[in-house]
Amino acid sequence: MRAVVTVTGSDRTGVIAGISGFLAKKNINIEDVSQTILGNQFAMIMMICVPESSDFSALADECAAYGKGIGMHVRLQHADIFDAMHNI
């Protein structure tokens, strides 16, 4: 399943490493990464591929919880919502 992870929050060290490690443990492949710093604000968008066998909603909850643990806002969303809203 194609999905998008977005990470926002105050910049600090180890965010990319932490998120990547978290996703790798879930057997999730990262296909594209875009990251920027605006002021002190960190923002990252990752295109990922989630195994079909995964419980997507549970994984979304785990991502949010992981983000909370490192003081960042981490969202996992199925790619279909972006396709639906922005493509005819």
Place this chain on the structure above:
Amino acid sequence: MFNKSQVIETIEMVEKEHLDIRTVTMGLSLLSCVRGNARETADAVYDHVMRKAQHLVPTAESLSRRYGIPIVNKRISVTPVSLITAAFPAESGLIGGALDRAARELGIDFLGGYSALVHKGTADYEEIFLRTIPEVLAQTERLCSSVNVGSSRSGINIDAVRLMGEIIKETAELTKDRDGLGCCKLVVFCNAVEDNPFMAGAFHGAGEADTVINVGVSGPGVVQHALSFVPDADLTDAAEVIKRTAFKITRAGQLIAKEAAECLGARFGIVDLSLAPTPARGDSVAHILEELGLEVVGCHGTTAALAMLNDAVKKGGVMASSRVGGLSGAFIPVSEDIGMIESAEKGRITIDKLEAMTCVCSVGLDMIAVPGDTPASTLSAIIADEAAIGMINNKTTAVRVIPAPGKKVGDSVNFGGLLGRAPVMPVHQGDASKFIGRGGLIPAPIHSFKN
């Protein structure tokens, strides 16, 4: 494929502009639940709703997490109860109680369908049913009621209109300890639709399939935000911005509706394109109109701005969904929209202007508090006026007014939550009781004869 800016746009719509799916509503036919007496029918109705809708709330919550879009309400609409209690109408309250209990146990905030369709005439069993409404609404918490008193095809049943004025008064009286809260759960329609997902007027029409998922989208804040980027655009360009935004909002609704129907083993019914406000700041239809250039909603120009908004929402939404239905337009409830509340509190919007606005949008005079001593015949006359607008213009219109017990103009009522608060608005003092008292049927308009 989509790009990074579109990802960010979607997330900002949700997190900053109140984009949400307002309701996923499961429509259920109760026709198979009719038994030989009211008690057995009530038991069958309870069992049927509990079985069919057991996965509704968890499924909607799972979809919300999957797509990162809040689904605010999970609701149920059922076959008009008057149709399944025709053999024992005086005991209809038993079925109402069973539905309310099922809604509570399923975690559903409102269940609609304690309803009757009497637009051409009121059968004896229907009149008995209608008279149960005040007590049932006072004794239940989540049950909603609606009554269709007119249609473009059949005219307006003024006998039913007269009765509904009395029923609204009685409902207010029986819930006077809560500012007449029962009236917030009672809608009187002309041209009611059978697939409306929004409360309090939802019911599951007899022409519908057994189990259907209808979805109502929202997003006034998203439209207002999009318009804020084009402050100097002419109205053609502003309408284009609304259309594009409505398209995106509706596509989210379409995706959720299809997925929810598949997960729940139901048919995908319709997506309702309405812009539904809440009392939260940044979620107001009135503020969209003000963003278009009105000093305050209710001033001259409001009707034109609303007509443009309503039309643009439909044009964008129709392109985005394979099945559009329900009410589809912009809602203008007073107590449920912070912009409306503030304008009404300053006396800048009147019931007359609201009536004019209902000519160009969905749905009608909605969530309006009027003085508690307003005569039943005046409430009936308000309903008749609104039904006439619907009948002549081939559109749905509705009245949901609250004659707030013990309150007068200048007071206010507060229902809390999504129902919001409202100042008590003045009504005209002239007496319409002779007109309403004539009864009978206002004949169908000439343009109804299309066969």
